[in-house]
Amino acid sequence: MATVVLSFPDDVSLATAVAKRLGARIGRLAWRHFPDGESLVAIDEDIAGADVVLFASLDAPDGKALPLWFAAHTARELGARRVGLVAPYLAYMRQDARFHAGEAISANAFARFLEQCIDWLVTVDPHLHRIERLEAVFRIPAICVAAAPCLAQWIRCEVERPVLIGPDSESAQWVADVARKANAPYQVLEKTRHGDHEVEVSLPDAGSLRGHTPVLLDDIASTGRTLVAALTHLRPLQLPPAVCVVIHALFVGDALESLRNAGAGKIVSTDSVSHSSNAIGLAVPIANGINACLAEATDRHR
Numbered sequence: 001m002a003t004v005v006l007s008f009p010d011d012v013s014l015a016t017a018v019a020k021r022l023g024a025r026i027g028r029l030a031w032r033h034f035p036d037g038e039s040l041v042a043i044d045e046d047i048a049g050a051d052v053v054l055f056a057s058l059d060a061p062d063g064k065a066l067p068l069w070f071a072a073h074t075a076r077e078l079g080a081r082r083v084g085l086v087a088p089y090l091a092y093m094r095q096d097a098r099f100h101a102g103e104a105i106s107a108n109a110f111a112r113f114l115e116q117c118i119d120w121l122v123t124v125d126p127h128l129h130r131i132e133r134l135e136a137v138f139r140i141p142a143i144c145v146a147a148a149p150c151l152a153q154w155i156r157c158e159v160e161r162p163v164l165i166g167p168d169s170e171s172a173q174w175v176a177d178v179a180r181k182a183n184a185p186y187q188v189l190e191k192t193r194h195g196d197h198e199v200e201v202s203l204p205d206a207g208s209l210r211g212h213t214p215v216l217l218d219d220i221a222s223t224g225r226t227l228v229a230a231l232t233h234l235r236p237l238q239l240p241p242a243v244c245v246v247i248h249a250l251f252v253g254d255a256l257e258s259l260r261n262a263g264a265g266k267i268v269s270t271d272s273v274s275h276s277s278n279a280i281g282l283a284v285p286i287a288n289g290i291n292a293c294l295a296e297a298t299d300r301h302r
């Protein structure tokens with residue numbers, strides 16, 4: 001069965017590396033805006049009977065969701081056998097509860113939206129905190145790829161005597177796993193968020209950081225304020241400059257500059273979201289995830 005990968009523009013580099021691993025063809029996905037802001041998507045015509053893999057990291061999701069829906073719908077009209085989505089960054093998973101009266105539970109609503117146009121989903125470390133598994137949100141085959149082995153390998157090769165620091169309790173799940181794989185000690189701080197840009201974190205245990213290079217590890221850097229709050233505590237401790245490692249590099253506005261001003265050393269990310277900080281490639285685990293998802297979707301079909 002032919003597999004055709006159709007990538008959104010920002011994701012071509014990772015999608016091409018994944019397609020190579022899969023032995024899949026990269027097809028055409030063109031997306032343009034009319035002057036009034038409406039989108040026109042055009043895809044490869046030659047996909048009848050194929051397994052189509054749409055590749056779209058869903059940072060800035062509001063602008064991409066509808067074009068994604070158009071691409072998936074068109075793939076079906078043109079005879080695709082199945083249409084899957086690889087969204088290395090899957091937006092909206094943080095809003096998994098009604099924190100204030102009347103708020104949308106965006107994680108569920110977004111899942112219902114995506115299920116209407118795709119048959120399966122592969123993503124990388126979605127921010128699931130209160131929800132244990134992606135399958136609890138999605139009713140289609142959905143596989144989470146873990147970035148931990150790639151992060152641990154990068155830290156082992158690039159950082160001397162690392163000590164990992166998770167900036168909040170939510171990061172504990174990733175930090176503990178990466179620390180074990182990198183054979184490094186770790187600690188996890190407590191975070192209080194007072195607003196989008198106002199974040200406090202607890203003091204690190206300075207004694208156990210001595211003689212190490214601090215590595216701040218978080219799943220998402222958005223405004224960067226979480227990492228900045230942790231860097232601010234590390235600065236007076238006279239340690240080597242802290243390395244910041246993030247899975248999903250959203251880095252909105254002045255986030256990168258704020259991190260540098262707060263004393264960050266190297267700032268690196270996986271290539272789940274295309275960004276100048278990308279240093280850790282995820283093509284291999286994503287290709288494995290796609291193979292597993294296609295196999296599961298086939299089993300369900302039988």
Ligand code: R5P
Pocket residue numbers: 127168170171196199218219220221222223224225226227
């Ligand atoms: C939230 O709990 C996440 O793990 C990140 O810590 C958070 O999204 C980072 O956001 P920001 O960079 O805006 O502080």
